[in-house]
Amino acid sequence: MxxxxxxxxxxxxxxxxxGEQVGLDASxxxxxxxxxLLRAASTELDKAETKVQMLLEKSDGGFELREMDL
Structure with missing residues (x-):
């Protein structure tokens, strides 16, 4: 999912x-x-966080790829 x-x-x-329409077993x-679902979503967020990177322009006009701290 x-x-x-x-x-x-x-x-x-x-x-x-x-909604209080659900019985105890169903609840x-x-x-x-x-x-x-919460655990799976948390794992996906952790994976995404490790992939987040920031592209910075250097003084010489080039670019540098850095990991971004969140």
Missing amino acids: TFEKSIRRLDEIMAALE LKLFEEGIE
């Missing part, structure tokens, strides 16, 4: 849990699914 789909599904889960299953 993509990061964006995970976030959309997390929104759906939150709405369902906040627990949704909560577990939400935790799994």
